[in-house]
Amino acid sequence: LTINTDGSYSFAPVLNFNGTVPQVTYTVSDGTNTANSTLDITVNPINDAPVAVNDNYTTNEDxxxxLTPLTGDSDVDGDTLTITSINGTALTPGTLQTITVPNGIVTVTSGGAISFAPTANYNGSSTFAYVISDGNGETATANQIIT
Known part of the structure; x- marks a missing residue:
């Protein structure tokens, strides 16, 4: 908290802080008279974007x-994260989906389980993006990397 000589003040909370700041009692004087008062500050929360991290997997040919894309992903607000798309294809919860990705197919079951099947006889790497949402308008993107 910084109180300026003109009586104005500024407050810069630490990153991701929200809530009530301890009350500040202060005294002002004009050289003859004094007056006491208090300052109450409340920092309202804002929605922060989730953080998605790349995931690495290893499998054999055929x-x-x-895949567990949400492993390691986080949201400082504690929001529940969901996967909204894989390789640019929007996911529809509760629906079986197959999505073509580089060098294979991703299957998302109606229950939400996700797997990658490499193209027959392919060996090498496959990388594709997925997008997560915190349900409050913020998203993040990371990659699934399979070797």
């Missing part, structure tokens, strides 16, 4: 692998 062998599917289960």
């Amino acid at each position: 062998t599917s692998v289960t």
Whole structure:
């Protein structure tokens, strides 16, 4: 809290702080008289974007692998994260979907389980993006990397 000589003040909370700041009692004087008062500050919360991180998996040729994209992803606000798209294809919750990605197919079951099946006889890497949402308008993008 900074109180300026003209009586104005500024307050810069630490990153992601919200809530009530402890009350400040202050005294002003004109050289003859004094007056006491208090200052109450409340910092309202804002929605912060989630953080998505790249995930790495290893599988053998012609062998599917289960993907867990939300592992390691986070939201400082504690919002529930959901995957909204894979490789540019929007996901529809509760629906079986197959999505073509580089060098394979991603399957999303109606229950939300996700797997990657490499193209037959392919060995090498496959990388594709996914987008997460915090349900409050913020999103983040990261990659699934399979070798």
